[in-house]
Amino acid sequence: xxxxxxxxxxxxxxxxxxxxxxxxxxxxxxxxxxxxxxxxxxxxxxxxxxxxxxxxxxxxxxxxxxxxxxxxxxxxxxxxxxxxxxxxxxxxxxxxxxxxxxxxxxxxxxxxxxxxxxxxxxxxxxxxxxxxxxxxxxxxxxxxxxxxxxxxxxxxxxxxxxxxxxxxxxxxxxxxxxxxxxxxxxxxxxxxxxxxxxxxxxxxxxxxxxx
Numbered sequence: 001x002x003x004x005x006x007x008x009x010x011x012x013x014x015x016x017x018x019x020x021x022x023x024x025x026x027x028x029x030x031x032x033x034x035x036x037x038x039x040x041x042x043x044x045x046x047x048x049x050x051x052x053x054x055x056x057x058x059x060x061x062x063x064x065x066x067x068x069x070x071x072x073x074x075x076x077x078x079x080x081x082x083x084x085x086x087x088x089x090x091x092x093x094x095x096x097x098x099x100x101x102x103x104x105x106x107x108x109x110x111x112x113x114x115x116x117x118x119x120x121x122x123x124x125x126x127x128x129x130x131x132x133x134x135x136x137x138x139x140x141x142x143x144x145x146x147x148x149x150x151x152x153x154x155x156x157x158x159x160x161x162x163x164x165x166x167x168x169x170x171x172x173x174x175x176x177x178x179x180x181x182x183x184x185x186x187x188x189x190x191x192x193x194x195x196x197x198x199x200x201x202x203x204x205x206x207x208x209x210x211x
Contacts, residue, residue, distance in 0.1 A: 027069035033096035033130065034078075035069035041085050042067070056080045095129050118144035118196075124205075136206040140167070140196040151188040157209040160184045165202030168195040178204075187211070 027035070042052055053060040058080055065071040075089070082089050110123045118141030125135035140146070160169060161183040169176045169184055170193040176184050177197060196202045 028072065030096065031072050032069045034073060034092075035067050036130070037092065037096045038073075038081060039067040041081075052084065056084045114146075117146050118142075119146055133207060133209040136208065137203065138194070138206055139201055139203045140194065141201050142196055142199060145193070145195040147191065147193045149191050151190075151192070153210060154189060155211040156188045157211060158184075158186055158188055159205075159207040159209075160186075161205045161207075163203045163205060165196065165200050166198035167202045167204055168197040169193070170195075 026032075042049075047055070049060045049063050052058075052063055056063070058077060062071070062077070066073050066077065078089055078092065082092055085092075104125055110126070112121045112123075113119070114121075120139040122137040122139075123134070124137050125133070127134045160167070160178065162178045162180050164180055166180075167178045169178065171186055171188065172190055178184055
């Protein structure tokens with residue numbers, strides 16, 4: 001069945017709009033991911049549906065259905081939205097092409113070591129375009145001291161949970177001493193510093209969430 005936009009078929013002829021309210025079953029998984037990405041792109045720009053409708057020439061109701069996966073988007077609709085969002089259709093589709101694996105095996109988790117500073121970083125749950133958070137295991141050797149002059153994303157949310165040893169975290173000129181079991185929650189706006197504060201290595205979990 002051909003799905004239509006704004007009362008017109010994709011080939012330009014007139015015809016009633018068709019959406020998923022007329023059909024049974026769950027939306028196609030790819031359509032659902034496209035819908036989620038379209039909603040994210042609009043939210044990132046702070047646009048209302050009315051403003052996007054004005055910019056794209058697509059009706060507000062069609063945009064709303066597309067963002068809720070209640071209609072299967074046509075190439076014509078995606079092309080209009082891609083123009084507004086400044087990306088090619090292939091880029092948009094690549095952003096939703098695959099879902100992240102729900103299971104990341106230990107042997108698949110990448111490990112990076114900064115030997116000069118005594119820091120080991122394991123990417124337990126790596127970043128993915130469709131997800132806002134990631135999970136990292138960090139290990140600092142005795143005496144290790146790492147400073148970051150700025151966050152990769154301003155306002156980044158972090159949760160730091162110490163598993164073994166002691167950790168000193170400084171953010172916005174405020175120091176926090178964490179022992180095993182302690183958790184520090186913060187939004188990162190400026191420089192931060194991580195220092196092993198004990199006489200043994202410290203191991204901790206860092207949960208990162210994009211703002």
